Amino acid sequence: MNLLLVVLEDCTASSLACYGNPIAKTPHLDAFAATAVRFARAYCQAPVCNPSRASFLTGLRPDSTRILYNQNALDRTLPKGVLTLPELAAPRGAFRIDVGKIFHRAESAQRQMQAFDRIEFSSAPAGYRGVATGWTPPGAARRARRFRYSSDPELEARLIELFAQQERVSKELEVGSPEWLRAQWPFQRLLSEVVGDSGLAEEAELDGQKARLAAEALHELAASKRQFLLALGFDRPHTPLRCPKEYLDLYDSARMALPPAPPEQDRGVPAVARRFGRNYDIFSSFEPTEARVRQALVAYYACVSFVDAQIGVVLRALDEAGLAGSTIVVVLADHGFHLGEHGCWSKSTLFEQSTRVPLLVRVPGAPANGRECGAIVELVDLVPTVCDWWRVPAPRRLEGRSFAPLLQSPERPWKKAAFALCPIENVLGRSVRTRRYRYAEWRGRRTTSGEFVSAVELYDLHEDPWEQNNLAGDPGQREIAARHFGLLRRHLEAWPGRDLR
Numbered sequence: 001m002n003l004l005l006v007v008l009e010d011c012t013a014s015s016l017a018c019y020g021n022p023i024a025k026t027p028h029l030d031a032f033a034a035t036a037v038r039f040a041r042a043y044c045q046a047p048v049c050n051p052s053r054a055s056f057l058t059g060l061r062p063d064s065t066r067i068l069y070n071q072n073a074l075d076r077t078l079p080k081g082v083l084t085l086p087e088l089a090a091p092r093g094a095f096r097i098d099v100g101k102i103f104h105r106a107e108s109a110q111r112q113m114q115a116f117d118r119i120e121f122s123s124a125p126a127g128y129r130g131v132a133t134g135w136t137p138p139g140a141a142r143r144a145r146r147f148r149y150s151s152d153p154e155l156e157a158r159l160i161e162l163f164a165q166q167e168r169v170s171k172e173l174e175v176g177s178p179e180w181l182r183a184q185w186p187f188q189r190l191l192s193e194v195v196g197d198s199g200l201a202e203e204a205e206l207d208g209q210k211a212r213l214a215a216e217a218l219h220e221l222a223a224s225k226r227q228f229l230l231a232l233g234f235d236r237p238h239t240p241l242r243c244p245k246e247y248l249d250l251y252d253s254a255r256m257a258l259p260p261a262p263p264e265q266d267r268g269v270p271a272v273a274r275r276f277g278r279n280y281d282i283f284s285s286f287e288p289t290e291a292r293v294r295q296a297l298v299a300y301y302a303c304v305s306f307v308d309a310q311i312g313v314v315l316r317a318l319d320e321a322g323l324a325g326s327t328i329v330v331v332l333a334d335h336g337f338h339l340g341e342h343g344c345w346s347k348s349t350l351f352e353q354s355t356r357v358p359l360l361v362r363v364p365g366a367p368a369n370g371r372e373c374g375a376i377v378e379l380v381d382l383v384p385t386v387c388d389w390w391r392v393p394a395p396r397r398l399e400g401r402s403f404a405p406l407l408q409s410p411e412r413p414w415k416k417a418a419f420a421l422c423p424i425e426n427v428l429g430r431s432v433r434t435r436r437y438r439y440a441e442w443r444g445r446r447t448t449s450g451e452f453v454s455a456v457e458l459y460d461l462h463e464d465p466w467e468q469n470n471l472a473g474d475p476g477q478r479e480i481a482a483r484h485f486g487l488l489r490r491h492l493e494a495w496p497g498r499d500l501r
């Protein structure tokens with residue numbers, strides 16, 4: 001069958017109606033979930049974009065990809081011989097299309113991007129011989145209102161100034177280099193504070209254009225009768241949290257509940273688990289006043305609703321092209337997103353809001369379609385699953401496990417735990433999530449202060465779903481803590497970042 005892979009950026013599972021959110025308006029994903037398997041316990045291996053994508057596109061855990069930070073270049077960091085999902089599709093002869101962000105930075109994934117036969121909305125690698133048209137939907141620019149960064153004149157002026165500085169410096173630096181990335185940071189950091197109306201019509205939004213190109217490509221592929229891999233990467237709901245006004249109007253800030261799990265109610269939660277009180281994205285420059293928090297919540301949900309509508313455009317085209325019966329569809333997010341829980345916003349924690357992701361999978365004719373699967377699965381399982389579906393020879397070493405059997409029988413016995421890691425100021429956190437508990441250890445010397453940090457967490461998510469009561473020091477929980485400690489140790493012994501040659 002064909003494969004349509006849809007990747008959302010920074011989308012927490014709890015922001016979708018099909019995952020139980022009572023205020024989210026996501027009708028297209030809800031309708032798709034009714035025809036697919038909805039994985040209720042799916043987890044990323046790192047709650048940061050680059051390490052997570054490197055993991056689920058290789059079937060290797062971050063210890064083995066050696067990619068722990070967004071600054072790590074895929075081309076330079078992956079061990080020799082490691083193949084990624086689009087490269088593994090080659091033996092089948094499938095036509096491979098990349099629309100938008102699949103790898104964290106296309107500029108740092110030159111070899112991997114060469115595997116695509118067509119690239120749109122991403123940088124084509126040097127010497128690329130495929131199709132890269134720079135497609136734009138007809139008339140979209142005419143439907144756009146005047147674009148602006150922000151409705152706040154002072155913030156708008158500052159962003160324009162920073163963008164001009166970034167452009168000047170970027171001309172002197174290698175795109176994708178650490179120096180280039182540092183030059184982007186002041187502008188990107190301030191831009192992440194922007195919320196609200198983008199000033200653009202839906203078709204003129206970048207994600208709107210991607211959806212319409214993908215829809216057009218599906219009709220072309222149906223006419224050609226070629227097997228295909230279409231990888232579609234949407235930007236939203238990543239910051240800046242702005243989208244067309246019609247989606248903002250779906251939500252009322254006055255009725256928006258303030259974030260649960262306020263930090264003042266945390267008991268025994270170590271400071272490192274909450275990033276030492278820092279935010280790296282939204283609210284890294286501005287204080288989260290109640291008014292701003294309400295605006296941010298409305299904007300996040302609006303961005304989720306907007307990207308849901310774009311997924312609807314693509315799924316409708318899949319039906320209209322007559323491809324729904326011959327195409328496996330996978331919808332996932334690279335990691336979750338905090339909406340103020342524990343005082344945290346965005347990603348980069350080991351809490352449930354950051355590591356749990358939506359995962360919806362529809363294989364035409366699969367017995368479990370339309371059902372929920374409560375088994376623990378990990379994004380690192382994607383590559384072995386695709387190898388199963390396409391009967392592609394799997395790489396000699398994969399660290400995930402194909403979840404294809406769960407699409408036949410979702411109640412069967414499965415994994416005991418999911419594992420994730422997250423570095424905070426050079427302190428490395430490792431987490432193990434079982435069906436009821438999450439256990440984590442943090443070790444390292446903090447970059448900013450030089451102090452050595454050592455902390456342990458244990459939460460009972462049945463009794464404490466927001467992870468506010470750390471049980472690691474509770475004498476009554478020693479046996480449970482020891483069991484999870486053992487799980488984590490056996491995991492590290494099994495996947496120590498081995499030589500993959």
